[in-house]
Amino acid sequence: MKPSLIALGLVATALAHSVPSHTPIDHVPAVCRPSHVRVRKEWGDLSLHERKAYTDAVLCLQDKPSQLDHALYNTTSRYEDFVVTHMNFTRVMHNNAVFLAWHRRFAWLFERELQQECGYPGTLPYWDWVKNARNITASPLFDGSPYSLSGQGLPLSPEAKEHELPCWEVGNFTCPKAPGGGCVTDGPFKNYRIGYLSIGVSAAQNPEPGLPQDVFDYVPRCFSRDISQYIATNFLTQANLDHLLAASTIAEFQDRIDNVSGVGFPGLHVAGHMALGPTGADFFSSPQEPAFYLHHSTIDKVWTEWQRRGRGEERIYGDNALFGTLTTLNIPPSDNATLESEIGWGSLEQPAPIKKFMAVGRGDLCYRYE
Ligand SMILES: *[C@@H]1O[C@H](CO)[C@@H](O)[C@H](O)[C@H]1NC(C)=O
Ligand SMILES: *[C@@H]1O[C@H](CO)[C@@H](O)[C@H](O)[C@H]1NC(C)=O
Ligand SMILES: *[C@@H]1O[C@H](CO)[C@@H](O)[C@H](O)[C@H]1NC(C)=O
Ligand SMILES: *[C@@H]1O[C@H](CO)[C@@H](O)[C@H](O)[C@H]1NC(C)=O
Ligand SMILES: *[C@@H]1O[C@H](CO)[C@@H](O)[C@H](O)[C@H]1NC(C)=O
Ligand SMILES: *[C@@H]1O[C@H](CO)[C@@H](O)[C@H](O)[C@H]1NC(C)=O
Ligand SMILES: [Cu+2]
Numbered sequence: 001m002k003p004s005l006i007a008l009g010l011v012a013t014a015l016a017h018s019v020p021s022h023t024p025i026d027h028v029p030a031v032c033r034p035s036h037v038r039v040r041k042e043w044g045d046l047s048l049h050e051r052k053a054y055t056d057a058v059l060c061l062q063d064k065p066s067q068l069d070h071a072l073y074n075t076t077s078r079y080e081d082f083v084v085t086h087m088n089f090t091r092v093m094h095n096n097a098v099f100l101a102w103h104r105r106f107a108w109l110f111e112r113e114l115q116q117e118c119g120y121p122g123t124l125p126y127w128d129w130v131k132n133a134r135n136i137t138a139s140p141l142f143d144g145s146p147y148s149l150s151g152q153g154l155p156l157s158p159e160a161k162e163h164e165l166p167c168w169e170v171g172n173f174t175c176p177k178a179p180g181g182g183c184v185t186d187g188p189f190k191n192y193r194i195g196y197l198s199i200g201v202s203a204a205q206n207p208e209p210g211l212p213q214d215v216f217d218y219v220p221r222c223f224s225r226d227i228s229q230y231i232a233t234n235f236l237t238q239a240n241l242d243h244l245l246a247a248s249t250i251a252e253f254q255d256r257i258d259n260v261s262g263v264g265f266p267g268l269h270v271a272g273h274m275a276l277g278p279t280g281a282d283f284f285s286s287p288q289e290p291a292f293y294l295h296h297s298t299i300d301k302v303w304t305e306w307q308r309r310g311r312g313e314e315r316i317y318g319d320n321a322l323f324g325t326l327t328t329l330n331i332p333p334s335d336n337a338t339l340e341s342e343i344g345w346g347s348l349e350q351p352a353p354i355k356k357f358m359a360v361g362r363g364d365l366c367y368r369y370e
Contacts, residue, residue, distance in 0.1 A: 150187030226277025
């Protein structure tokens, strides 16, 4: 837990009580006019030119200097500023009430950075899990062409395979290793190098608050992938998507996105991470995998669709807007979140109440999905 965040939440609540009461909607200025709404599209629906513009912009961010203190975080690029921000907040924005809103804003901040720092003219694309699952390494996302996000990693030797990190465990399920696991050698990210290590979910289960000591350790190495057809075939399915969208409460929606039917199988959030292998599935450092942002764009799209299916605005500002606390897995135990609770993104964005990030198409979240 981040005591400072909790403290800020209390301050915000106190301030909110000292001004005339508003409905939450009044707090989000209607600056998003219909003519301003930008469209986020599926990767496969972009032209080849648009796909290249996106990966060029990501490569540009990987080349831009970090704006954080290297001595504190080991960052070597602006791209890594986003990675360490995710790591820094991992213990307050997963498996809780904050998860969806925090990642919605994080993906938006990344999209804005591509546009502002790298002149990217487009929007953040998303990854249609089901459409691309049939043959995932032949999909436009991961086929390794210059117009993909690069492809499968090289196969590992049997000995290296044995030492490959196991993927994220959910309930009783441990996924089998896939045929890759080594360096990515094709497509736009063939020369991309990473440095942060895999930390794993157990570090988030420490009853003591705070980050693991070695969280910002940095060991330069190639970017690796282990794309799993098994995970795609079994879990990135229409049935799982239908089941998720049929959730009747936000508690159920959050549960199903990580853990299907409570039977201990990975839900679509976890499965999308697992499908990419250990780099993309690490609980802390997964944004080192460029597909992270497209995956979370899809989660945002599905949440938006689910919110829209609710009665009025009950899934945006009402009874089914939020469920859960302010710490990951509620470890250590923390208060239930409210729309006034503040969430933060370190140097990327000032802390702000969750209510600012509940609705797509309002305030500065001026986009929609197609
Ligand atoms: C996926 O597509 C590739 C390239 O077309 C093909 O070689 C491979 O057999 C396919 N795999 C599956 C599981 O269909
Ligand atoms: C940076 O990485 C090195 C090498 O892993 C590590 O020894 C050092 O503690 C890290 N610095 C920080 C601030 O985490
Ligand atoms: C998933 O559901 C199973 C069965 O209900 C439960 O035992 C397990 O703890 C859950 N895992 C997570 C990560 O929520
Ligand atoms: C998970 O494993 C435990 C212990 O092996 C077992 O009792 C339980 O029934 C299993 N749960 C599921 C959902 O398979
Ligand atoms: C937090 O939410 C849970 C579930 O709705 C509820 O049982 C609990 O009483 C709440 N805690 C507080 C302090 O309001
Ligand atoms: C990490 O979180 C702390 C608050 O817990 C904040 O002061 C700091 O700026 C954050 N750093 C980054 C890089 O997000
Ligand atoms: Cu995350």
